[in-house]
Amino acid sequence: MSLIKAENVCLGYDGENVVENLFFTVEKGDYLCVIGENGSGKSTLIKALTGLKKINSGTITFGDGLSKNQIGYLPQQTPSQKDFPASVYEVVLSGCLGRKNIFGVYSRRDRRQALDNMAILGVSDLKNKCYRTLSGGQQQRVLLARALCATKTLLLLDEPVTGLDPVATSEMYELLYHLNRDHKITVIMVSHDVNASLKYASHILHMKKDEVYFGDKQSYLSTEWARVFLGDGEKND
Amino acid sequence: MIDTLIFVFSQPFMQRALVGGIVICLCAALLGVSLVLKRYSMIGDGLSHVGFGAVVVASALNFAPVAVAIPVVVAAAFLLLRLGENSTVKADAAVALVSTGSLAIGVVASSLSSGMNQDFNSYMFGTILGLSESDVWLSIFISVPVLVMFLLFYNKIFAVTFDEAFCEATGVKAKLYNGLVAVLTALIIVLGMRLMGALLISSLVIFPSLTAMRVCATFKGVVICSGIVSVVCFLFGIVASVLFDLPTGASIVIANIIVFVIFFCVGKLVKR
Ligand SMILES: Nc1ncnc2c1ncn2[C@@H]1O[C@H](COP(=O)(O)OP(=O)(O)O)[C@@H](O)[C@H]1O
Ligand SMILES: [Mg+2]
Numbered sequence: 288m289s290l291i292k293a294e295n296v297c298l299g300y301d302g303e304n305v306v307e308n309l310f311f312t313v314e315k316g317d318y319l320c321v322i323g324e325n326g327s328g329k330s331t332l333i334k335a336l337t338g339l340k341k342i343n344s345g346t347i348t349f350g351d352g353l354s355k356n357q358i359g360y361l362p363q364q365t366p367s368q369k370d371f372p373a374s375v376y377e378v379v380l381s382g383c384l385g386r387k388n389i390f391g392v393y394s395r396r397d398r399r400q401a402l403d404n405m406a407i408l409g410v411s412d413l414k415n416k417c418y419r420t421l422s423g424g425q426q427q428r429v430l431l432a433r434a435l436c437a438t439k440t441l442l443l444l445d446e447p448v449t450g451l452d453p454v455a456t457s458e459m460y461e462l463l464y465h466l467n468r469d470h471k472i473t474v475i476m477v478s479h480d481v482n483a484s485l486k487y488a489s490h491i492l493h494m495k496k497d498e499v500y501f502g503d504k505q506s507y508l509s510t511e512w513a514r515v516f517l518g519d520g521e522k523n524d
Numbered sequence: 525m526i527d528t529l530i531f532v533f534s535q536p537f538m539q540r541a542l543v544g545g546i547v548i549c550l551c552a553a554l555l556g557v558s559l560v561l562k563r564y565s566m567i568g569d570g571l572s573h574v575g576f577g578a579v580v581v582a583s584a585l586n587f588a589p590v591a592v593a594i595p596v597v598v599a600a601a602f603l604l605l606r607l608g609e610n611s612t613v614k615a616d617a618a619v620a621l622v623s624t625g626s627l628a629i630g631v632v633a634s635s636l637s638s639g640m641n642q643d644f645n646s647y648m649f650g651t652i653l654g655l656s657e658s659d660v661w662l663s664i665f666i667s668v669p670v671l672v673m674f675l676l677f678y679n680k681i682f683a684v685t686f687d688e689a690f691c692e693a694t695g696v697k698a699k700l701y702n703g704l705v706a707v708l709t710a711l712i713i714v715l716g717m718r719l720m721g722a723l724l725i726s727s728l729v730i731f732p733s734l735t736a737m738r739v740c741a742t743f744k745g746v747v748i749c750s751g752i753v754s755v756v757c758f759l760f761g762i763v764a765s766v767l768f769d770l771p772t773g774a775s776i777v778i779a780n781i782i783v784f785v786i787f788f789c790v791g792k793l794v795k796r
Contacts, residue, residue: 367561381686382690391696
């Protein structure tokens with residue numbers, strides 16, 4: 288059974304559709320990149336997958352017993368987070384809260400897991416640093432470590448490299464690839480960066496105003512869509 | 525001077541003021557951390573004005589002021605938080621509108637009913653030195669549950685303050701905890717208004733956490749430091765007001781300003 292199966296999904300705001308007739312499936316271990324112009328509804332789709340937003344029509348089925356508290360999510364950063372007084376450890380640990388009861392008391396296992404995930408993302412030595420003093424790339428790694436505390440199955444990321452310098456950007460992509468390949472975590476990522484998407488992804492979901500392409504990377508590359516989009520990729524970015 | 529202080533602090537009115545004031549300052553400071561970090565400072569201010577309006581109208585109609593004000597302010601808290609969620613110019617203006625509107629209604633209501641000036645003053649500027657025994661019990665009955673709730677839900681409140689979207693997506697009921705913070709804030713603001721006055725309670729919510737954020741690097745540190753700063757400033761303020769015969773509420777706020785400036789400078793020095 289597929290991890291996620293979207294059938295005939297329509298998404299939008301105030302009853303008006305932004306995305307129509309979306310079909311795609313995600314299998315365990317896939318790396319799906321969602322690309323497309325600004326305003327084509329990529330963030331809206333991610334919000335629908337996290338349950339932050341209701342879909343207008345159609346169905347999204349989660350298989351393999353995937354429930355809400357097994358999704359890891361890396362939202363676009365909010366302005367108030369940029370100068371939030373919290374230690375890295377506090378932030379990462381808070382990823383465990385989804386599966387706790389209403390009080391949310393951390394167990395030994397949670398602390399262990401938080402430390403492990405910080406090690407995977409190479410932020411262990413920042414443990415007691417203040418989140419707001421970190422560089423953009425470090426902040427994203429911390430948020431990724433937090434997302435890993437919430438899931439072992441599926442990561443949803445919305446433009447994780449926005450505002451990062453080129454070095455931090457490629458490090459971030461390498462990390463995601465590593466998580467996908469070595470930790471068997473399914474990744475669904477929205478990205479502006481078409482070339483990087485094509486390098487690492489196993490599947491592509493290309494969204495346009497009134498059409499959507501979904502398929503694996505090889506078949507995508509042979510389409511007219513890819514030729515046009517990659518051809519004037521520079522102009523679009 | 526020491527003798528004067530000992531004499532003053534042995535007076536029952538002063539002891540009532542200390543108990544009532546400390547519990548409220550503590551609660552206001554803790555909740556303030558979450559409000560300030562979510563950029564809801566203006567909402568705290570707005571709520572105190574709504575509380576003022578509700579209290580004055582209630583006493584003009586001969587209802588029990590606090591009993592009326594609590595549900596009104598809780599409702600207003602939900603309304604303003606909902607408005608505050610979308611950070612548009614419209615939402616910002618709406619908060620200001622509700623806030624000034626309630627203030628105006630309160631002022632008009634008090635001028636229409638005779639013999640209200642005393643009450644008007646006490647709700648505007650507080651009567652911390654004139655608390656009755658039942659006032660003190662009321663503040664304990666409200667503050668202690670607020671403190672307990674805050675501590676019980678501390679981890680969740682942190683997570684929701686830091687990142688609502690992540691919480692919702694991973695199964696933490698952000699709306700529930702936002703609602704909890706709204707209700708607790710409303711309770712403390714109504715109570716604080718009774719003691720410190722509508723004009724001053726919002727500074728008790730905002731100042732200590734802003735001060736703590738100048739120097740603390742962890743959320744836990746900010747919460748603890750903010751609680752301590754709040755209580756210490758309260759004590760300094762009340763002592764100064766007794767010694768130099770100053771208005772109490774305003775002295776407490778000035779103590780907060782002074783400590784803020786000190787922490788601000790320390791923060792700048794430490795960062796270098
Ligand atoms: N909260 C909202 N209310 C109404 N319309 C929205 C909202 N958020 C986004 N939209 C609209 O939905 C469309 C898709 O937005 P979005 O999913 O953010 O696009 P993308 O992430 O692909 O750039 C855009 O036309 C945008 O104007
Ligand atoms: Mg987007």
